[in-house]
Amino acid sequence: MINQVYRLVSARQFEVTYKDKILQSDQVVVRPEYLSICAADQRYYTGTRGKEAMSAKLPMALIHEGIGKVVFDRSGQFKVGTRVVMIPNTPMAVDEYCAENYLRSSKFRSSGYDGFMQDYVFLDADRLVELPEDINPEVAAFTELITIATHSITRFESKAHGRRDVLGVWGDGNLGYITSLLLKKKYPNSKIIIFGKNQYKLDHFSFVDETYQIDEIPKDITIDHAFEAVGGRGSESAINQIIDHIYPEGSISIMGVSEYPVQMNTRMILEKGITLIGSSRSGRADFIHTVDLMKEYPDIVDYLATLIGTVQSVTTINDIIQAFENDLTVSWGKTVMAWKI
Numbered sequence: 194m195i196n197q198v199y200r201l202v203s204a205r206q207f208e209v210t211y212k213d214k215i216l217q218s219d220q221v222v223v224r225p226e227y228l229s230i231c232a233a234d235q236r237y238y239t240g241t242r243g244k245e246a247m248s249a250k251l252p253m254a255l256i257h258e259g260i261g262k263v264v265f266d267r268s269g270q271f272k273v274g275t276r277v278v279m280i281p282n283t284p285m286a287v288d289e290y291c292a293e294n295y296l297r298s299s300k301f302r303s304s305g306y307d308g309f310m311q312d313y314v315f316l317d318a319d320r321l322v323e324l325p326e327d328i329n330p331e332v333a334a335f336t337e338l339i340t341i342a343t344h345s346i347t348r349f350e351s352k353a354h355g356r357r358d359v360l361g362v363w364g365d366g367n368l369g370y371i372t373s374l375l376l377k378k379k380y381p382n383s384k385i386i387i388f389g390k391n392q393y394k395l396d397h398f399s400f401v402d403e404t405y406q407i408d409e410i411p412k413d414i415t416i417d418h419a420f421e422a423v424g425g426r427g428s429e430s431a432i433n434q435i436i437d438h439i440y441p442e443g444s445i446s447i448m449g450v451s452e453y454p455v456q457m458n459t460r461m462i463l464e465k466g467i468t469l470i471g472s473s474r475s476g477r478a479d480f481i482h483t484v485d486l487m488k489e490y491p492d493i494v495d496y497l498a499t500l501i502g503t504v505q506s507v508t509t510i511n512d513i514i515q516a517f518e519n520d521l522t523v524s525w526g527k528t529v530m531a532w533k534i
């Protein structure tokens with residue numbers, strides 16, 4: 194069969210590529226249904242990812258957050274019509290000490306390898322996790338972003354010391370919202386504090402214990418551990434503010450992606466004995482864990498619906514461009530594409 198792949202060829206420019214695919218392969222064929230735009234896709238779309246990365250990774254299909262329906266599975270593991278979430282990381286090796294998402298040999302879709310903007314996506318069966326029939330598909334579209342928080346919290350649980358009285362999350366956007374929501378669920382007795390830049394965004398965090406604008410944090414606020422979900426230019430001030438407010442021997446889980454090296458107050462990292470935990474992407478175990486959480490706690494999905502920003506129906510390349518352009522103009526929530534192309 195001929196598969197159409199919608200690739201970014203340069204900043205703000207998509208082209209259709211036709212790829213011949215063999216249906217009798219062992220891979221499962223998925224028709225994408227709902228795709229969601231990540232900050233990483235926007236860095237490629239706008240060209241802010243940097244000249245070197247753009248020329249090394251393009252042309253490629255964007256999008257690594259998405260769900261779809263199985264249309265063909267020769268193995269019979271998935272019934273035709275099953276709704277699944279697609280895992281963008283494709284490991285090439287196994288290492289008992291290194292998770293699949295940290296192996297340098299792994300291929301990550303929409304970061305050098307074609308993402309989900311295709312008529313059909315061909316994946317190994319272990320790159321799919323079945324979703325509950327009745328899940329809100331517009332929330333499920335950004336399951337991958339939820340797995341980022343799940344993964345980071347799992348790492349935190351295994352690497353940070355055991356006091357969890359006060360946990361701080363920096364970043365009042367998508368990832369900050371998801372991380373503080375999952376932290377509250379996992380540690381209901383901990384005080385969860387969100388630190389952000391915008392009061393109207395902080396007002397959405399109804400489930401946390403305290404909210405602070407970053408220029409109004411009382412001097413005496415101390416946290417046991419912190420999660421940074423800011424990224425970009427804001428990472429630096431966020432991390433240094435965390436270093437100021439963290440109690441000695443605490444951990445900082447860093448999730449925000451920055452194009453530039455971030456300067457940190459290393460003197461105080463040393464003096465306070467702070468543990469930095471880098472956390473990037475996620476793997477199959479995180480997807481299974483996240484889907485289980487959504488099944489067990491439907492209220493998580495209800496809260497996450499707050500993050501549905503725009504749902505754009507996509508039938509043409511112009512609709513894709515409109516979805517990306519519109520995403521740049523809105524300051525709260527995720528842009529979801531209902532994939533009908």
Ligand SMILES: NC(=O)C1=CN([C@@H]2O[C@H](COP(=O)(O)OP(=O)(O)OC[C@H]3O[C@@H](n4cnc5c(N)ncnc54)[C@H](OP(=O)(O)O)[C@@H]3O)[C@@H](O)[C@H]2O)C=CC1
Nearest residue numbers: 232364365366367368389423424427431448449450473474
């Ligand atoms: N590690 C990983 O695997 C992943 C990392 N990411 C990264 O996480 C980051 C956040 O993504 P996402 O939540 O979608 O982006 P958002 O833009 O929705 O969130 C970032 C938020 O942080 C706010 N902010 C800016 N400066 C500060 C500051 N100093 N302290 C506290 N808050 C601040 C921003 O406000 P304002 O908009 O007003 O500036 C914005 O609301 C990005 O860098 C993204 O690439 C995303 C997915 C996976």
Ligand SMILES: O=C(CO)[C@H](O)[C@H](O)COP(=O)(O)O
Nearest residue numbers: 231233301303304341450474
């Ligand atoms: O969004 C992400 C995962 O969900 C990561 O931030 C993204 O994969 C980083 O990749 P790149 O190096 O291509 O920016």
Ligand SMILES: [Zn+2]
Nearest residue numbers: 231232233257
């Ligand atoms: Zn992402």
